[in-house]
Amino acid sequence: MITYANTSWTALADPTRRAVFERVVEGPCSVNELARVLPVSRPAVSQHLKVLKDAGLVIDMRAGKQRIYRIDPEGLAAFRAELDRFWARTLAAYKLAVEQPPGETK
Amino acid sequence: MSSSAPAASVRRSIVVEAPIERAFDVFTKNFGAFKPAEHNILAVKIAETVFEPRVGGYLYDRGIDGSECRWARVLAYEPPHRVLLSWNINPRWQIETDQDKASEWEVCFIAETPERTRVEIEHRKLERHGEGWEGVRDGVAGDQGWRLYLQRYASLFTRG
Numbered sequence: 001m002i003t004y005a006n007t008s009w010t011a012l013a014d015p016t017r018r019a020v021f022e023r024v025v026e027g028p029c030s031v032n033e034l035a036r037v038l039p040v041s042r043p044a045v046s047q048h049l050k051v052l053k054d055a056g057l058v059i060d061m062r063a064g065k066q067r068i069y070r071i072d073p074e075g076l077a078a079f080r081a082e083l084d085r086f087w088a089r090t091l092a093a094y095k096l097a098v099e100q101p102p103g104e105t106k
Numbered sequence: 107m108s109s110s111a112p113a114a115s116v117r118r119s120i121v122v123e124a125p126i127e128r129a130f131d132v133f134t135k136n137f138g139a140f141k142p143a144e145h146n147i148l149a150v151k152i153a154e155t156v157f158e159p160r161v162g163g164y165l166y167d168r169g170i171d172g173s174e175c176r177w178a179r180v181l182a183y184e185p186p187h188r189v190l191l192s193w194n195i196n197p198r199w200q201i202e203t204d205q206d207k208a209s210e211w212e213v214c215f216i217a218e219t220p221e222r223t224r225v226e227i228e229h230r231k232l233e234r235h236g237e238g239w240e241g242v243r244d245g246v247a248g249d250q251g252w253r254l255y256l257q258r259y260a261s262l263f264t265r266g
Binding site for chain 2: 013
């Protein structure tokens with residue numbers, strides 16, 4: 001389930017998650033490899049990867065017993081979806097702002 | 107390998123109960139008031155979002171430490187009917203300084219009645235952000251190309 005909190009706007013705001021992502025950018029790797037090179041527990045790595053995957057930033061492939069994560073080569077599709085959500089939210093908030101009585105807009 | 111070619115534009119519209127002049131004014135003067143808060147690539151919180159009301163001006167965020175993020179440039183400014191801006195943030199969440207690689211978004215204000223306005227947004231030319239991306243990807247025949255691509259991609263994140 002993709003929620004606003006899971007867009008790449010916010011997915012990379014967390015420094016640890018960003019570190020996980022940067023490591024995946026360097027080359028495909030497994031959860032175990034990530035947990036070994038980063039000061040993060042394996043369950044925490046899995047959690048960060050889930051957020052990155054939901055945000056369309058990484059994809060995973062099964063390789064034997066483990067999953068290998070790499071960056072999403074179709075990132076542009078994720079970017080488009082993200083912009084679509086951005087404009088939906090912006091316009092909804094804009095409607096509230098514009099329909100306030102004049103003078104009350106901050 | 108051909109790309110899956112997602113539609114390279116996003117369209118959204120909304121109807122607001124306000125005259126066209128007010129609809130335009132609020133959009134351009136209060137953009138920071140309704141822009142989603144997580145839309146921020148500064149290292150600090152945003153103090154204000156400024157929309158410079160002229161062609162060649164910028165829509166930018168100023169952080170509480172004075173740093174600035176100029177993430178959109180005004181390409182057309184036609185109150186109260188239309189604005190056109192570039193979108194200078196790439197899919198890697200970095201500022202795109204090359205205008206040729208920036209997408210653009212157009213906002214049209216249409217008076218449905220004297221008290222009601224339709225606001226239409228089209229964010230288009232998204233493929234421009236992907237030119238470097240796809241170009242590199244298409245050129246990737248073996249590990250060599252793929253590795254170079256990843257290094258370039260990684261270098262985008264090493265600043266700051």
